[in-house]
Structures are given as structure tokens and as C-alpha cells.
Amino acid sequence: MKKYLVQFKPFLIFVSIFFLTYIVLTLIYKFYLNSYQAEDLDGVTMMCGRNSEQLLKLLNYDIIIQKSSQNPWQEIILNGKYIAxxxxxxxxVSVMILFVSFVAAFSASFKKTFLFIILGLLSIYVLNVIRISLLIVLVYNFPQYTQFLHGTFFPLMIYGYVFILWIFWINRFSKYAK
Structure with a gap:
């Protein structure tokens, strides 16, 4: 048994750090969400909606993204038409938690790991705002593709980006890069 523990030590360390980080961050996020009333929407989601609205207004779209008066979501109205x-x-945030857990499990020095996580989280957030904005415009113009866009294309976009960040991290900065 000891032979296998020694042989698989790097894998076991990776899995332990990954799941410990994932569980801790998920619990923190769950406590954060539980601090809001059932009919309220959390601050991160409100900020995503606000930034998506700002981006689309910058691109001259007639867009309103507003908190629903009775439900825990934001309503998207483009050119006077309710979209989604x-x-x-x-x-x-769940994608960001996965990203951080993976990078932490393949950590390098604290400084490199911390900087990569911060820059990665910022880039994921910006990509997500762009993703939401693009989804709004595409659903408005091509409503027949809503299911594909929302359920396949855009998740693939954000998860694909995170996968590229992971590969970049492993090959350039992690302790296994060499």
C-alpha cells in the first residue's frame, strides 16, 4: 500500500488540494448567497447585469436590464422587447471557483499563483459580461437559436476559455511546467 501512496503522491496531492479548495470556496459562496433574501439577487449577478447593460449602451443598443420587482432575477429588455x-x-462564479481550485492544485510560488488567479478571475468576469451581452443581441436577432446559444455555444465559450487558462498555467507557471 505504501508503494502506491508514494507512486501516486502527486496525483493524491492534486486531488486533495483541488477538492479542499473547491469545497471551501463553494461553502463561502453558498453562505454569501444565503445572506440574500429569496426574492433578492446577489451583488455579483447585479453587477454582471449592470456591466452588460453598460457595454451594450456603449455599442448604441437600446437596452434596459432591471431587477424584477417580485423575482430573483434581472429582466432584459432590448428595443422595447423582453428578451430573457x-x-x-x-x-x-461557479466557473471561477473551478478555475481557482485547479490553479491552486497546480500551484507555483504564492506570488505567481495569486497574480494568475487575480488576472484569471478578472478576465473570466470580463469575458462573461461580453458573453451575456453577445447572447442578448443574438437571442434578439436569432430567437430560433436560443437553446443552442444559451445551452451549448456560450457555455462552451466560457469553459473553453477556462480550459485554455489552465493549459497556459500548467505549461508556463505551475510547479510541473518543466
Whole structure:
């Protein structure tokens, strides 16, 4: 048994750090969400909606993204037409938790790891705002593709980006890069 523990030590360390980080961050996020009333929407999701609205207004779209008066989501109105809603799941925090857990499990020096996590989280957030904005415009113009865009293309976009960040991290900065 000891032989296998020694042989698989790097893998076991990776899995332990990954799951410990993932569980801790998920619990912190769960406590954060529980601090809001059932009919309220968390601050990160509100900020994603606000930034998506600002981006689309910058691009001269007639857009209103507003908190629903009775439900925990934001309503999206483009050119006077209700398009969709932004819910807590749209804020990409769960993707960010996966990203941080993986990078932590393949950590390098504290400084490199911390900087990569901060820059990665910022880039994931910006990509998510762009993703939401693009989804709004595409759903408005091509409503027949809503299911594909929302359920396949855009998740692939954000998870694909995170996968590229992971590969970059492993090959350039992690302790296994050499």
C-alpha cells in the first residue's frame, strides 16, 4: 500500500488540494448567497447585469436590464422587447471557483499563483459580461437559436476559455511546467 501512496503522491496531492479548495470556496459562496433574501439577487449577478447593460449602451443598443420587482432575477429588455432574464447562475462564479481550485492544485510560488488567479478571475468576469451581452443581441436577432446559444455555444465559450487558462498555467507557471 505504501508503494502506491508514494507512486501516486502527486496525483493524491492534486486531488486533495483541488477538492479542499473547491469545497471551501463553494461553502463561502453558498453562505454569501444565503445572506440574500429569496426574492433578492446577489451583488455579483447585479453587477454582471449592470456591466452588460453598460457595454451594450456603449455599442448604441437600446437596452434596459432591471431587477424584477417580485423575482430573483434581472429582466432584459432590448428595443422595447423582453428578451430573457439574468439569474444567479449567469454570473460565472461557479466557473471561477473551478478555475481557482485547479490553479491552486497546480500551484507555483504564492506570488505567481495569486497574480494568475487575480488576472484569471478578472478576465473570466470580463469575458462573461461580453458573453451575456453577445447572447442578448443574438437571442434578439436569432430567437430560433436560443437553446443552442444559451445551452451549448456560450457555455462552451466560457469553459473553453477556462480550459485554455489552465493549459497556459500548467505549461508556463505551475510547479510541473518543466
Amino acid at each position: 432574464r439574468i439569474t444567479e447562475g449567469c454570473n460565472a
